[in-house]
Amino acid sequence: MPQSAEPRLAEQQLDLATLHEAVAAAIPDRECLVWRDRRMTWREVTDRTRRLANVLRAHGLGRRDGPHEPWESPHDHLALYLHNGPEYLEGLVGAHKARVAPFNVNYRYVDDELAHLFADARPAAILYHARFAGQVERVVQRLGGAPPLLLQVADDSGAPLAPGALGYEDALAAASAEPPPGVRPSPDDLQILYTGGTTGMPKGVLWRIGDLMHGPFQARRRDGAALTDVGEAVARAVRGGHRVLVAPPMMHGGGTWSALGGWCGGACVIFPHRVDGLDADDLMDVAERERATRMPIVGDAFARPIVESLERRPRDLSSLRTLLNSAAGISPGVKRRLLELAPGARLVDVLGSSESGFSVTRQGADARFALHPGAAVLSADRTRRLAPGEDELGWLAKGGGSIPLGYLNAPEKTAATFLTVDGDRLVVPGDRARLLADGTVEVHGRDATTINTGGEKVFAEEVETVLRGLPGVTDALVLGRPSERWGSEIVAVVGPADAPDDAALRDGCAPHLARYKIPKAFVRTGRTLRLPNGKADYAAARELVETSLDGPGETGE
Structure with missing residues (x-):
């Protein structure tokens, strides 16, 4: 049946635009955003987001109410083709104030990838940094159709204003700073989060902003209950x-959720000076200078450089209370050293996805995860919830109301991923897990990275975790390659280029892994194995394997 435009939940929900306005009215002069030499109050950010909303509305953008399917969007869409910075957050909030659905663009994409994304998302407006002007112009011409509104943000590239584009600051200056007339944002308004494409082409996940607020943005009371009253949410923000x-790129969910979740709680959001890559020295300098209290990171790709930076020059991080790690694991030794160097902080690992938000968490050195509210482990056939202690490798699932509607323009993928089990709607992104007798969860990894070797299933992440904990190994990715004997065999790409020899690596794995899980071959590299967001770059790893190892291997037993 079509999805109604009315709120789908019985309880009241918050929306981002309304809460942001209300918090700004309560704390107008408190610092809201800091980047380089720019310090903006809540009043100033509100002024700018209203102006952007009025620019979008003046060009006819908004929402068309009426029935729609869960894989359809009733909004015009705003592409955010930006590095981290004030304009990214202004774009998100300003879009919601205009009832336009914003979506993320991976700034690493080449023309073909960008064209695929824009063909699917159909942006009515593109907010982009000047350094991307040429690519925007080429892809827009390639797609044809009505040209989108182009808003170009000046940067240090020196690129001139593209033909037909509006300078972002000039457009804001010419617009009204009053709330857009006649616009009433709703918890039903959408925000689109495109997946990273690590398991196929990127898919646009359709999140109701009300579900984002009570899910990934964590607009909840201390007891876990959702905040449904604007006044109560504002009081929490004032306190x-x-x-x-925020160092992870906001073109991925973790960075966006950390920043907007912070704003929903009245926090000041800070960006490091450098935003086109990780500079750990810069990040730690900013953390010390700005007295950061919370910092999201992404696995060893962030943790190792941070540790090295702090070992070179300790900083005063006494204000830092929480390190929130997501999207990739941190090796045990790196985790221990990080907490030694930031002794007042707790490290929280969260596991989730673009489709589920956060599903499980763990703290400290604990290897097991605790289920978030609404999370469950389903049976292997995905027909029922497993009970604690059932000896079955199942699927991590998330329900509880605060999950997306589906995938944009993809009814079949929506039906395959969003299921109804025992009357409850759940999302099953593809992580395999086991529910232990004490109710904790043992996570085995994404099914897409599972390798079938000789009839045995091997989860790449399990082997990677062991390898990254070995002396002399800074990073590792594991994948399968064709084998006449095994069907697929396990191979590992490890860094650095002078990592220990094969025998030492196999010996190091032996106490922790069954024999069939130990890699049959190793490739060493000095290149990074991580994407800009810290996630594993399996495409680069496979290329290294294909160029370094000739043909199927038959080593080992």
Whole structure:
């Protein structure tokens, strides 16, 4: 049946635009956003987001109410083709104030990838940094159709204003700073999060903003209950005083969720000086200078450089209370050293996806995860919830209301991923897990990275975790390659280029892994194995394997 435009939940929900306005009215002069030499109050950010909303509305953009399917969007769409910075957050909030659905663009994409994304998302407007002007112009011409509204943000590239584009600052200056007339944002308004494409072409996940607020943005009371009253949410924001330092790129969910979740709690959001890549020295300098209290990171790709930076020059991180790690694991030794160097902080590992938000968490050195509210482990056939202690490798699932509607323009993929089990709607992104007798969860990894070797299933992430904990190994990715004997055999790409020899690596794995899980071959590299967001770059790893190892291997037993 078509999805109604009315709120689908019985309880009241918050929306981002309304809450942002209400928090700004309560704390107008408190610091809201810091980047380089720019310090903006809540009043100033509100002024700018209203102006952007009025620019979008003046060009006819908004929402068309009426019935729609869960894989359809009733909004015009705003592409955010930006590095981290004030304009990214202004784009998100300003779009919601205009009832336009924003979506993320991976700034690493080449023309073909960008054309695929824009053909699927159909942006009515593109907000982009000047350095991307040429690519935007080429892809827009290639797609044809009505040209989108182009808003170009000046940067240090020196690129001139593209033909037909509006300078972002000039457009804001010419627009009204009053709320857009006649616009009433709703919890039903959508925000689109495109997946990273690590398991196929990127898919646009359709999140209701009300579900994002009560899910990934964590607009909840201390007891876990959802905040449904604007006044109560504002009171919480007034009491808050967090300063959230966001280094992961906001073109991925973790960075966006950390920043907007911070704003929902009245926090000041801070960006490091460098935003086109990780500079750990810069990040730690900003953390010290701005007295950051919370900082999201992404696995060893962030943790190792941070540790090295702090070992070179210790900083005063006494204000730092929480390190929130997601999207990739941190090796045990690196985790221990990080906490030694930031002794007042707790490290929280969260596991989730673009489709589920956060599903499980763990703290400290614990290897097991605790289920978030609404999360469950389903049976292997995905027909029922497993009970604690059932000896079955199942699927991690998330329900509880605060999950997306589906995938944009993809009814079949929506039906395959969003299921109804025992009357409850759940999302099953593809992570395999086991529910232990004490109710904790043993996570085995994404099914897409599972390798079938000789009839045995091997989860790449399990082997990677062991390898990254070995002396002399800074990173590792594991994949399968064709084998006449095994069907697929396990191979590992490890860094650095002078990592220990094969025998030493196999010996190091032996106490922790069954024999069939130990890699049959190793490739060493000095190149990074991580994407800009810290996630594993399996495409690069496979290329290294294909160029370094000739033909199927038959080593080992």
